[in-house]
Amino acid sequence: MSAIFEIENLRVAYNGDAVLHGVTVSLEQGSIVGIVGESGCGKTTLLRASLGMLGQAGQVCGGSIRFAGKDVSGMTQAEHLSYVSTVASLVSQNPQRAFSPVRTLGSQFEETALLRGGLSKGAARARAASLLGRLGLSDPERVLDSYVFELSGGMAQRAAIGLALMNSPKVVFADEPTSALDVAVQAQVVEELVSANREFGVSLLVVSHNIAVLAHMAQYLYVMKDGEVVEQGPSEQVVARPQHPYTCQLIAAVPKLRGAR
Ligand SMILES: Nc1ncnc2c1ncn2[C@@H]1O[C@H](COP(=O)(O)OP(=O)(O)O)[C@@H](O)[C@H]1O
Ligand SMILES: [Mg+2]
Structure with missing residues (x-):
């Protein structure tokens, strides 16, 4: 196994204020890696940097982010567009935000397929329906004809995972994929991400404040505190033999996920 995605000694600041102080994370091809830490420790920042989407205020001050050996921050605009539309994908903290509220989900799945090219509208729709079915949505056609506000939180999160998988990305970054959901749906979404990893071979980098959720799905864990x-x-x-007091705190702070080891 080799690392498909590598963050090395990454330092990020917002308007000069350092937020990540030299973070090193490695993701093997086909694996699930978790990053756990409290709100504000820099998890979303790490994922946004990984997508090369820090925005105006954010700045990479040091270190490197490499996908398949290629530097993400050194990509041209065209390379970057191809990276974020076909290679790497994000499941966001808020599933509703993955979709525009004023268009049906179907049209947005088609549009995403268009970025990659090679699929007709009909074929894109068929692929979207098949993905949603595999993600456990019982009536994919109806979901595709819906607007996001017509879906429950759990359905929207599954649809957002489907959208993230639409162009068969190599890597999916998932930002608190379960935090907006109630407990029963959380377990389902975890299962769906794990099965996406198994069925589609996608490598997953998942961040969460909940160490129980992550320990259940990820093979390898990083514990992050204040940007380190x-x-x-x-x-x-x-989980069994935490070495750092902060890890012990995180373990003590969460209720155990049902069915966790
Ligand atoms: N766009 C931004 N501009 C300025 N500061 C930000 C921005 N986004 C996040 N931050 C700050 O960076 C730190 C890490 O935030 P974030 O990456 O969202 O943490 P987490 O996802 O772990 O909750 C926080 O102190 C937050 O206030
Ligand atoms: Mg966050």
């Missing part, structure tokens, strides 16, 4: 990794290791090891 304080502990890392195979998930079972980190």
